[in-house]
Amino acid sequence: MKKLVIALFSGVFLLQASAQNTDSSAYTMSLKQAVDYALKNAVSVQNADIDKQIAEAKRKEVLALGLPQINASFDVKDFLEIPTSLIPAEFFGGKPGTFIGVKFGTQYNATAGVDASQLVFDGTFFLAVKAMKSFLEIADKASVRTRIEVTSAVTKAYYNVLISEDRMKLMDANLDRLKKLQSDTKALYDNGFVEKIDLDRITVNLNNVSTERDKLQRFSDLSYNFLKYQMGMDQKAKLTLSGTLSDINFSPDATASDKFDPTSRIEFSILQTQQRMNHLDLKKNRFGYLPNLVLYASGSESALRTQFDIFDPGKTWYPMSLVGMKLTLPIFDGGQKHYRVQQSKLNIMKTENDMKALQQGLDLEYVNAKTGLINASNTLGIQKKNIDLATEIYNVAKKKYEQGIGSNLEVMTAETSLKESQTNYYSALYDALNAKVDFDKANGSLYK
Numbered sequence: 001m002k003k004l005v006i007a008l009f010s011g012v013f014l015l016q017a018s019a020q021n022t023d024s025s026a027y028t029m030s031l032k033q034a035v036d037y038a039l040k041n042a043v044s045v046q047n048a049d050i051d052k053q054i055a056e057a058k059r060k061e062v063l064a065l066g067l068p069q070i071n072a073s074f075d076v077k078d079f080l081e082i083p084t085s086l087i088p089a090e091f092f093g094g095k096p097g098t099f100i101g102v103k104f105g106t107q108y109n110a111t112a113g114v115d116a117s118q119l120v121f122d123g124t125f126f127l128a129v130k131a132m133k134s135f136l137e138i139a140d141k142a143s144v145r146t147r148i149e150v151t152s153a154v155t156k157a158y159y160n161v162l163i164s165e166d167r168m169k170l171m172d173a174n175l176d177r178l179k180k181l182q183s184d185t186k187a188l189y190d191n192g193f194v195e196k197i198d199l200d201r202i203t204v205n206l207n208n209v210s211t212e213r214d215k216l217q218r219f220s221d222l223s224y225n226f227l228k229y230q231m232g233m234d235q236k237a238k239l240t241l242s243g244t245l246s247d248i249n250f251s252p253d254a255t256a257s258d259k260f261d262p263t264s265r266i267e268f269s270i271l272q273t274q275q276r277m278n279h280l281d282l283k284k285n286r287f288g289y290l291p292n293l294v295l296y297a298s299g300s301e302s303a304l305r306t307q308f309d310i311f312d313p314g315k316t317w318y319p320m321s322l323v324g325m326k327l328t329l330p331i332f333d334g335g336q337k338h339y340r341v342q343q344s345k346l347n348i349m350k351t352e353n354d355m356k357a358l359q360q361g362l363d364l365e366y367v368n369a370k371t372g373l374i375n376a377s378n379t380l381g382i383q384k385k386n387i388d389l390a391t392e393i394y395n396v397a398k399k400k401y402e403q404g405i406g407s408n409l410e411v412m413t414a415e416t417s418l419k420e421s422q423t424n425y426y427s428a429l430y431d432a433l434n435a436k437v438d439f440d441k442a443n444g445s446l447y448k
Helices: 002-016 032-043 041-066 121-190 194-231 252-256 266-287 334-400 407-441
Strands: 026-029 069-078 084-088 098-104 108-121 238-241 292-305 318-328
Touching: 032 041, 032 121, 032 194, 041 121, 041 292, 121 194, 121 266, 121 292, 121 407, 194 407, 238 292, 266 334, 334 407
Parallel strands: 026 238
Antiparallel strands: 069 108, 084 098, 108 292, 292 318
């Protein structure tokens, strides 16, 4: 319970550091409605959906590489010094073996053109397109995993609020019982049947329970705040829970079941998809040995001027156009492709090991969760019987005291035992509810 209090306080501090609250709406929600609300409003879920959109945009980016690539360009040059070219001097009657520097060209040159290319064949591209489907699967499955985590967190927080509310009702009943006991004892004291110490004991106990009740009220408010935080709900919103603890089914049939398939867990499915991507990466690196073919075309016009009158419509522009085909055949790259293939093979082996380890871990998690739920359910049943027994003991002690054959100290001892059994019961109930959520998560049935 101390860990829970620390977690709840941490959640509230995070909330106080967040953006200002503005929502003053009122909600009444069952557990399912609370989970549905969280799956729409929790930041982690929203970010997971954004990641899916990013993955889809990445897929389209890869597909765009296979479409025609067209670029336009405009280039203007001002040669402050026109380049010099050397030509044999004997062309102009000079001495053979010597050269004369001559400047060719104009000071102002401009070129406007359009280039286009189309990928015809590249094995790595087609495999990359196929790999993007698996990439999208991973993003989608990661979103499902996020939803499972949110469902688990909201369910536990919801149950904790129900426990707090139920404890508040029981605490109020305890206060009423002690107030009546105090009133009855005061009447006995006023008539000289009991000593003042008997009345003082009850008063001290009443004050302690009243203080505990105030603490529990604050804890209940804190539980609500933490639940709203997990749901992604504004802290100023008014939330009321329509669910009750009696609605919860601990599924004894599920605890007795030995059927569990770890491959049904989303974590295992993500690794399977990752392995498919590893195999595609291996194929892509092997396809790197194949040639690729690109068609291209280019057209441009150039303006050559001695003055900066490039945009003069009366001056001539000189056209140029071409079409071509480029075939690239890998011959030797120093072994780069070979080592990429080796890395892909090793990644496949590594992922196979990860899948084995994950399968063993999921099996262990299921067994532990199942055992934890059985133990927690049994403990809860025992604590429920203890409450009934402690209540009976208290009633007998109180009746004996009223009849004058029992002591006030016996009543207080029975009262203390009753409160202790109630505390133990709610602690066991909290453990049982969390064990149920953990079992449903381990079994793969928490979120469908």
